[in-house]
Amino acid sequence: MNCAYCTKDVKYFPKKCDKKHSKKLLFCLQLWYNINAVKMNVFCTAHTSAKKYGYGMRVLFANICINAVFVPLGREYYLEKFIIKGGRRLEGEVEISGAKNAVAAIIPAVILSDEPCILENIPNISDVSISLRILYEMGAKVVFLDKTTVKIDASGIADPIVPYEMAKHMRASYYFLGTLLGKFGRARVSMPGGCYLGDRPIDQHLKAFAALGATCSIDHGMIDVQSEGLYGTQIYFDMVTVGATINAMLASVRATGMTVIENAAKEPHIVDLANFLNSMGADIMGAGTDVIKIRGVKRLKGTTYAIIPDQIEAGTFMVAAAATRGNVLIKNVIPKHLESITAKLEKIGVSVEEFDESIRISVDGPLVKTSVKTMPHPGFPTDMQPQISTLLCLAEGTSIVTEGIFDNRFRYVDELRRMGADISVDGKVAVIEGVGSFMGAPVTAPDLRAGAALVIAGLAAKGVTEIEDIYHIERGYENFEEKLRGLGADITKKSVPGAAVRKAVI
Ligand code: EPU
Secondary structure: EEOOOOOOOOOOOOOOOOOOOHHHHHHHOOOOOHHHHHHHHHHHOOOHHHHHHHHHHHHHHHHHHHHHHHHHHOOOEEEEEEEEEOOOOOOOEEEEOEOOHHHHHHHHHHEEEOOEEEEOOOOOOOOHHHHHHHHHHOOOOOEEEEOEEEEEHHHHHHOEEHHHHHHOOHHHHHHHHHHHHHOOOEEEEOOOOOOOOOOOHHHHHHHHHHHOEEOOOOOOOOOEEOOOOOOOEEEEEEOOOHHHHHEEEEEEHHEEEEEEEOOOOOOHHHHHHHHHHHOOOOOOOEEEOOOEEEEEEOEOOOOEEEOOOOHHHHHHHHHHHHHHOOEEEEEEEHHHHHHHHHHHHHHHHEEEEOOOOOEEEEOOOEOOOOEEEOOOOOOOOOHHHHHHHHHHHEEOEEEEEEEOOOOOOOOHHHHHHHOOOEEEEOOOOOEEEEOOEEEEOOEOOOHHHHHHHHHHHHHEOOOOEEEEEOOOOOOOOOOOHHHHOOOOEEEEEEEOOOOOOOOOOO
16 A cells, blocks of 8 residues: 555555654664663773773764764654755746645545545645545545555545644645545534635635535534535535535535526536536536536435646746746646636746647747736636746736735745745736746745745745755645756755744645
């Protein structure tokens, strides 16, 4: 079986096998060595033999040196950062992994079936490990069949509760509400964590559950939803919301009768979830439009399903290639999902060549200003806003970027300013004066996509950039630094011993 964290072989599912284990082993060895060295010193100082005393002191000195190296490494919590020596053009080919925001909904959706499901093209990111761990802790059987394929049998789940300790790590933990409500008629899930992007209420999720016949309450940080039976209904969302559309689909798929979701989100991962549920025997029509119709079915069977490629990971590599004036073939993508990103890049002066399942990015001429406004799909995705803003810093002229989804998604601007960017922000609008280049600097990733944007800035910068808090980035990008190294980037990950890691919130 493969580890949920690093895909190496392990015996039991959530047993980790990454570096932390070898570090723990080193710590134990060092402890043992330390005790022996102290014993030796006590023995030696208790005797007057200069030779023995000297030997004991040497052992103690060696021990102090070894302590200095291994004891910090042995600590469970340590800070990791990226160190990037910028200025190299990205060249070559890169393979895109499965979509984070699709798999975040599809893993909890497995609960709705009474039979095992096999999910393929699973990305190796921390959000996936956390979702699988939640299922495992609730009683599901989780087995990795290979590096990107997992078999989940959720029939052993009896208690529809996801406690704070597990839910706090992930925004998408709120999908367990819809899926547990859909299966058991009740759920108790802690309020979700999440990247801080401004106020992120869940009123539309609760409105959908209530419309289906559930009562909802929030008590001591736990969300309780209960029903005597869920009945198909009409749900009209006050705004386009990905999360609430998904939760409404999950809760209604086994309800009695027809549910109609109006003003639904149309993102590729909504369609992916509908395809997954339909492959289990659900009856969902209209996913990808703003009206989704769901005729409830009594039971859902097991299935084998491959997750779509990650639109935002692909977009991030497109921008990274452009920012370094590189030439990169990005493989395993659905070019249709990238249209809004492609259109903006072409306006900026980037050449984008589309193939069936890949896309080539290159830059010949100058990069030029443009305006970007983020919007729900098929508009320009908010999850690409920090990356495109970073590219616009390198373009000639003044660009305007308007954030149309979240209240506070410009927290990376202060960090980019440290690297020489000239950006002013007024509410949800950023005015970017092109500066042509960045200077390497120490910076901190404030959230997932902002972290990716800082990596792009570092790749394009003159000199060395050190990025802290990269756990945000690892929530959503599989082997980011390895993939970039494969394209010629000079990027390494460094552990800083002894520092307390701030735990990831998603
Ligand atoms: N909103 C409400 N009430 C609700 C739900 C949403 O007011 O009940 C508001 C939000 O505050 C926001 C807007 O509606 O202003 C849109 O929120 P949405 O529900 O669409 O976002 P989300 O479900 O919280 C997902 C992704 C985000 C992505 C957004 C928009 C997951 C786990 N998260 O968030 O992904 O930015 O949709 O596409 O799927 C990321 O991957 O970096 C990320 C943040």
